[in-house]
Amino acid sequence: xxxxxxxxxxxxxxxxxxxxxxxxxxxxxxxxxxxxxxxxxxxxxxxxxxxxxxxxxxxxxxxxxxxxxxxxxxxxxxxxxxxxxxxxxxxxxxxxxxxxxxxxxxxxxxxxxxxxxxxxxxxxxxxxxxxxxxxxxxxxxxxxxxxxxxxxxxxxxxxxxxxxxxxxxxxxxxxxxxxxxxxxxxxxxxxxxxxxxxxxxxxxxxxxxxxxxxxxxxxxxxxxxxxxxxxxxxxxxxxxxxxxxxxxxxxxxxxxxxxxxxxxxxxxxxxxxxxxxxxxxxxxxxxxxxxxxxxxxxxxxxxxxxxxxxxxxxxxxxxxxxxxxxxxxxxxxxxxxxxxxxxxxxxxxxxxxxxxxxxxxxxxxxxxxxxxxxxxxxxxxxxxxxxxxxxxxxxxxxxxxxxxxxxxxxxxx
Amino acid sequence: xxxxxxxxxxxxxxxxxxxxxxxxxxxxxxxxxxxxxxxxxxxxxxxxxxxxxxxxxxxxxxxxxxxxxxxxxxxxxxxxxxxxxxxxxxxxxxxxxxxxxxxxxxxxxxxxxxxxxxxxxxxxxxxxxxxxxxxxxxxxxxxxxxxxxxxxxxxxxxxxxxxxxxxxxxxxxxxxxxxxxxxxxxxxxxxxxxxxxxxxxxxxxxxxxxxxxxxxxxxxxxxxxxxxxxxxxxxxxxxxxxxxxxxxxxxxxxxxxxxxxxxxxxxxxxxxxxxxxxxxxxxxxxxxxxxxxxxxxxxxxxxxxxxxxxxxxxxxxxxxxxxxxxxxxxxxxxxxxxxxxxxxxxxxxxxxxxxxxxxxxxxxxxxxxxxxxxxxxxxxxxxxxxxxxxxxxxxxxxxxxxxxxxxxxxxxx
Numbered sequence: 001x002x003x004x005x006x007x008x009x010x011x012x013x014x015x016x017x018x019x020x021x022x023x024x025x026x027x028x029x030x031x032x033x034x035x036x037x038x039x040x041x042x043x044x045x046x047x048x049x050x051x052x053x054x055x056x057x058x059x060x061x062x063x064x065x066x067x068x069x070x071x072x073x074x075x076x077x078x079x080x081x082x083x084x085x086x087x088x089x090x091x092x093x094x095x096x097x098x099x100x101x102x103x104x105x106x107x108x109x110x111x112x113x114x115x116x117x118x119x120x121x122x123x124x125x126x127x128x129x130x131x132x133x134x135x136x137x138x139x140x141x142x143x144x145x146x147x148x149x150x151x152x153x154x155x156x157x158x159x160x161x162x163x164x165x166x167x168x169x170x171x172x173x174x175x176x177x178x179x180x181x182x183x184x185x186x187x188x189x190x191x192x193x194x195x196x197x198x199x200x201x202x203x204x205x206x207x208x209x210x211x212x213x214x215x216x217x218x219x220x221x222x223x224x225x226x227x228x229x230x231x232x233x234x235x236x237x238x239x240x241x242x243x244x245x246x247x248x249x250x251x252x253x254x255x256x257x258x259x260x261x262x263x264x265x266x267x268x269x270x271x272x273x274x275x276x277x278x279x280x281x282x283x284x285x286x287x288x289x290x291x292x293x294x295x296x297x298x299x300x301x302x303x304x305x306x307x308x309x310x311x312x313x314x315x316x317x318x319x320x321x322x323x324x325x326x327x328x329x330x331x332x333x334x335x336x337x338x339x340x341x342x343x344x345x346x347x348x349x350x351x352x353x354x355x356x357x358x359x360x361x362x363x364x365x366x367x368x369x370x371x372x373x374x375x376x377x378x379x380x381x382x383x384x385x386x387x388x389x390x391x392x393x394x395x396x397x398x399x400x401x402x403x404x405x406x407x408x409x410x411x412x413x
Numbered sequence: 414x415x416x417x418x419x420x421x422x423x424x425x426x427x428x429x430x431x432x433x434x435x436x437x438x439x440x441x442x443x444x445x446x447x448x449x450x451x452x453x454x455x456x457x458x459x460x461x462x463x464x465x466x467x468x469x470x471x472x473x474x475x476x477x478x479x480x481x482x483x484x485x486x487x488x489x490x491x492x493x494x495x496x497x498x499x500x501x502x503x504x505x506x507x508x509x510x511x512x513x514x515x516x517x518x519x520x521x522x523x524x525x526x527x528x529x530x531x532x533x534x535x536x537x538x539x540x541x542x543x544x545x546x547x548x549x550x551x552x553x554x555x556x557x558x559x560x561x562x563x564x565x566x567x568x569x570x571x572x573x574x575x576x577x578x579x580x581x582x583x584x585x586x587x588x589x590x591x592x593x594x595x596x597x598x599x600x601x602x603x604x605x606x607x608x609x610x611x612x613x614x615x616x617x618x619x620x621x622x623x624x625x626x627x628x629x630x631x632x633x634x635x636x637x638x639x640x641x642x643x644x645x646x647x648x649x650x651x652x653x654x655x656x657x658x659x660x661x662x663x664x665x666x667x668x669x670x671x672x673x674x675x676x677x678x679x680x681x682x683x684x685x686x687x688x689x690x691x692x693x694x695x696x697x698x699x700x701x702x703x704x705x706x707x708x709x710x711x712x713x714x715x716x717x718x719x720x721x722x723x724x725x726x727x728x729x730x731x732x733x734x735x736x737x738x739x740x741x742x743x744x745x746x747x748x749x750x751x752x753x754x755x756x757x758x759x760x761x762x763x764x765x766x767x768x769x770x771x772x773x774x775x776x777x778x779x780x781x782x783x784x785x786x787x788x789x790x791x792x793x794x795x796x797x798x799x800x801x802x803x804x805x806x807x808x809x810x811x812x813x814x815x816x817x818x819x820x821x822x823x824x825x826x
Contacts, residue, residue, distance in 0.1 A: 007480050007543055009534040033530045035492075039485040041530055044545070047483050067420050070460050072452040073486070074552060074567045079448075094517070096509035098554055098566070104507070106519075117446045117454055121422040130420055132457070137550070139487060143512055153511070154487045 001322070002343075003356045007044050010368050021216060022301035023148025025313055029371045031321075038145025038153030045372070046300075048321035050156065053188060053296045054135050056318065057158050060184045064176050066131040066160055071113045073139060077103035079112045083272050092140050106139035111269055111291060114161045118287075119275040125165040127277060128287065129173065133160035135296065147218065149301025150257055156297040162290045165277065167266070170288035174264055177292045181210055181260050188299060189316025190306065192259055195221055195229040203264040206234075210294075211256030214305050221256040224249045257302045260294040313373030314393050322354040324410060325374040329362040329381040339380040342388060342403050349407040376410055414735070415756075416769045420457050423781050434629060435714035436561025438726055442784045444734075451558025451566030458785070459713075461734035463569065466601060466709045467548050469731065470571050473597045477589050479544040479573055484526045486552060490516035492525045496685045505553050519552035524682055524704060527574045531700075532688040538578040540690060541700065542586065546573035548709065560631065562714025563670055569710040575703045578690065580679070583701035587677055590705045594623055594673050601712060602729025603719065605672055608634055608642040616677040619647075623707075624669030627718050634669040637662045670715045673707040726786030727806050735767040737823060738787040742775040742794040752793040755801060755816050762820040789823055 014027040015034050023040065026032045031046030042050055058068065077095075080086035086095075086105070094106040107113070114132065122128065138157045145153050160177065164170040178194060185192035193213070196206040209231060211221050222237050223229035228245035230237075237244060239253040270276065270286035279285050300319075307314045317323065324346060328339040339357070346353040354374060356365050362381070369377050370393070379389035387400040390409055401409055427440040428447050436453070439445045444459030455463055471481065490508075493499035499508075499518070507519040520526070527545065535541065551570045558566050573590065577583040591607060598605035606626070609619040622644060624634050635650050636642035641658035643650075650657060652666040683689065683699035692698050713732075720727045730736065737759060741752040752770070759766040767787060769778050775794070782790050783806070792802035800813040803822055814822055 005478065007482075007545060009540075011533070033533075035485050035487075035526055035529070036489045039487045039489075041485060041526065042483040043530070044480040044482055047481055050483070065418065067457040068460055069420075069457055070455040070463070072448050072454060072567045073550065074448075074452045076449045076452075094509055094511070096507055098507070099556055113448055113454065116448070117456070120424070120446075127422075132420060137486065141511055154485045 001354050003354060003358050006354065008354075008372075010371060018148070019146060020148030020150065020301070021308075022150060022304040025304050025308055025371075026149070026301075029313055029373065032149075038142055038151065038155075040149065040152070040297075045321045049315070049319050050296060050300055052319045052321075053299050054156070054158075056187050057135065057184055057294060057296060060180050060187075061133050061158070061160060064131070064173075064180045066133045066162075068134065069132045070134050070136060071107070071110050071117075073107050073137065075105045075107050075113065077105065079116055080105065083112060083269060085112065092142070094139050094141050107136075108138055108140045109293075110134070110136075110159055111161070111265070112273070115269055115273040115275055118163060119273060122163065122275065122277050122287065124278050125280060125285075128163055128165040129169055131160060131162040131173065133158055133292075147216075147301070149297050150216075150218070150305075152297060155295060158294045158296060160292040160294075162292075163275075164288040164290075165279065165285075167288050170264060170266075170290055174262060174290050177262055177290070178208060181262070181292075181294065184294070185210065185212070185259065187318055188303065189318055190259070190299070190302060193221075193223060193227075193229050193256075195223070195231050195256070196234065197231045197261070198234050199264060202268050203266050205264055207261060207263045209258050210260035212259055212302050212306065213254040213256050214302070215255060216305050217255035217257040219256045219258055221254050222251050223254065224251055257298070257305065259299055259302055260292070262292040263290065265289040265291055308373070311367075312371035315373050315375060317375050320352075320373075320375050322352045322374050324351055324353045324376040324378055325369045325372065326353055326355045326378045327362075327365050327369055327380065328355070328357050329365060329379055331359060332382055335380055335382050338386060338388075338403070342378065342380060342406060345403055345406060346410075351407060351410055378406070414767050416767060416771050419767065421767075421785075423784060431561070432559060433561030433563065433714070434721075435563060435717040438717050438721055438784075439562070439714075442726055442786065445562075451555055451564065451568075453562065453565070453710075458734045462713055462728070462732050463709060465732045465734075466712050467569070467571075469600050470548065470597055470707060470709060473593050473600075474546050474571070474573060477544070477586075477593045479546045479575075481547065482545045483547050483549060484520070484523050484530075486520050486550060488518045488520050488526065490518065492529055493518065496525060496682060498525065505555070507552050507554050520549075521551055521553045522706075523547070523549075523572055524574070524678070525686070528682055528686040528688055531576060532686060535576065535688065535690050535700065537691045538693060538698075541576055541578040542582055544573060544575040544586065546571055546705075560629075560714070562710050563629075563631070563718075565710060568708060571707045571709060573705040573707075575705075576688075577701040577703075578692065578698075580701050583677060583679075583703055587675060587703050590675055590703070591621060594675070594705075594707065597707070598623065598625070598672065600731055601716065602731055603672070603712070603715060606634075606636060606640075606642050608636070608644050608669070609647065610644045610674070611647050612677060615681050616679050618677055620674060620676045622671050623673035625672055625715050625719065626667040626669050627715070628668060629718050630668035630670040632669045632671055634667050635664050636667065637664055670711070670718065672712055672715055673705075675705040676703065678702040678704055721786070724780075725784035728786050728788060730788050733765075733786075733788050735765045735787050737764055737766045737789040737791055738782045738785065739766055739768045739791045740775075740778050740782055740793065741768070741770050742778060742792060744772060745795055748793055748795050751799060751801075751816070755791065755793060755819060758816055758819060759823075764820060764823055791819070 014024040220232040224243035226246035267286040633645040637656035639659035680699040
């Protein structure tokens with residue numbers, strides 16, 4: 001993509017009311033725009049990142065036999081009254097009147113509508129197991145939408161729901177999802193840990209949160225090198241205590257960003273919403289259920305919190321909007337031809353490349369490239385006798401290489 | 414995809430309050446579920462169709478140099494007060510209070526937020542032209558949400574906005590979008606006509622609606638075989654009059670479904686929202702703008718209105734969720750092996766195939782296959798000496814063919 005044809009405008013200053021590091025960097029680098037607290041627009045560069053994250057999630061969901069669906073954000077009160085959550089969630093759910101005085105809300109989560117779909121379709125244990133997910137924008141009337149993409153009033157969420165004939169089957173699928181989540185975070189370039197948390201009103205078992213440790217997190221996590229981790233609400237330890245699991249290492253306390261959570265809902269909602277199937281003896285039994293959340297937009301914010309330096313963002317390869325940033329630092333005909341050739345070579349080989357062919361100063365281009373943070377920077381200038389300057393965003397090392405070696409150098413990673 | 418692993422449940426009856434043909438068929442065939450009037454869930458089969466429509470739209474938008482972005486649905490009143498539309502649209506826009514009493518709304522369209530993004534980024538005529546689009550769910554407090562996917566309270570919309578330094582450039586791009594829309598409808602298997610309509614408060618020129626003629630449409634369209642077409646609101650003719658364009662043919666009146674519209678916004682919003690750029694002489698000038706809408710979910714409903722028969726849906730190839738439906742009508746080991754081989758062959762060749770390997774009766778499978786409406790039906794039964802029964806959904810002709818000829822037969826189309 002030629003930058004002269006691409007809508008990418010970096011901005012000098014992020015809005016005065018924007019205090020979150022992730023949003024400040026993403027706004028300045030031209031990825032997102034702030035409409036108001038907790039509501040952001042994704043500009044072309046930002047949408048590419050968000051879509052890459054969603055596609056990694058989608059691939060891993062499909063791998064655990066989950067099928068994609070899409071439910072409305074708009075919700076009728078009647079359905080949420082069945083579980084008592086219309087009243088329970090009224091502080092966090094946007095609720096309002098439609099035509100004729102009907103009570104409507106914006107989905108902050110989707111257990112009720114997925115139950116409504118399933119109870120009209122699942123009849124027998126033979127219809128189970130079923131796992132469906134959606135990647136959909138949720139709305140929450142947040143009291144503290146001050147953390148950029150980490151806490152939105154409108155945000156992207158992947159919510160997965162699974163339905164099972166037996167508790168054992170539910171537990172086995174829960175474990176599959178747990179592993180799937182860890183794979184997703186690893187593919188995205190995030191080191192997330194599975195943290196035990198309360199099962200809430202649903203289960204006596206623990207639920208699990210997935211936490212990325214960072215100074216800007218909102219949660220406090222107690223954890224140990226042996227793998228044991230619990231959130232503050234349930235942990236009966238303090239920093240420096242011996243780990244209750246391995247008995248050897250000392251407990252550490254860190255702040256974390258919760259990037260996912262998984263719950264065993266057992267039979268609680270099935271009973272409330274009358275979702276039963278006949279078992280092998282023809283007897284009606286409420287189905288067992290699990291629900292599993294993960295936030296693509298929150299992941300995008302978390303990635304920036306973790307992967308940046310003083311000059312800007314440092315995207316992991318898996319989610320970078322382009323793999324390489326090709327900078328033409330001269331307007332001489334000969335040098336321009338070299339850059340055009342390098343661009344053609346990269347495109348031919350299927351390397352996603354952003355080609356800065358604008359008539360801006362070399363200094364401005366270099367500063368902006370660091371801010372935007374693509375994994376590979378390639379400079380074409382008058383100085384290098386036809387060679388290219390090749391540099392990884394995450395390293396200080398600069399190599400001079402010929403165009404013919406460019407693609408193999410990029411594919412080394 | 415094996416149907417034993419796929420979440421597809423046809424239902425005997427659509428909900429009693431569902432009167433629209435498109436929704437009735439889509440619900441019965443397992444594509445969508447009705448949550449309430451004007452709000453539908455897309456089940457795995459339905460989401461595949463919706464995504465195929467969106468991807469055709471996306472490809473054609475990218476071809477006219479438009480770049481994809483994504484804006485929030487949630488909107489602050491302050492922005493909409495700048496154009497006076499907070500008050501003007503209060504009947505159709507869901508408006509409610511957030512924390513601390515702030516006034517929020519759900520975007521029914523997105524001119525105001527895109528202006529807000531652009532006025533902070535466009536400085537000079539050199540930054541123009543720019544065209545950006547989003548494919549995003551819109552919300553409208555509809556008084557008559559009774560037409561299934563044709564008129565949703567929540568619905569998918571592609572909205573494109575273009576910005577230009579001169580009126581001529583705006584007009585040229587408007588014509589490009591018009592051609593692009595006609596290409597999209599043709600690719601989707603819809604015969605849409607461009608109909609002149611009022612330019613509204615924006616322009617003395619006509620705007621254009623794209624209408625698909627069908628008995629269930631909500632609009633009345635006067636048109637002529639020569640290509641002339643106007644909507645009832647502006648037309649000064651009646652049925653049977655001589656065409657004012659060619660002067661020869663007689664005018665016909667038909668009902669139509671509006672599947673897209675394009676507007677010249679001229680400089681109206683730019684002036685109201687202070688979006689000006691410096692021209693070549695350094696003088697500030699409000700930018701010229703066009704906006705262009707198209708509804709993927711409404712297109713899905715329209716496709717069903719047009720492409721169905723008494724037995725069910727008849728999808729055009731371009732949007733069918735799978736190309737072929739392979740039906741195994743026996744549980745004998747030999748026949749099952751033939752079906753498995755045919756399935757493997759199709760998958761190897763990249764043909765999207767749904768394999769009905771369930772232990773249901775032949776009659777049930779055949780009826781359901783017609784209802785679901787995939788373009789090609791392939792039957793494997795005990796009767797055909799190892800051959801397959803091949804039939805297009807849109808034709809009565811049945812061919813007996815060998816597995817080795819299956820892929821070439823499918824690719825003939």
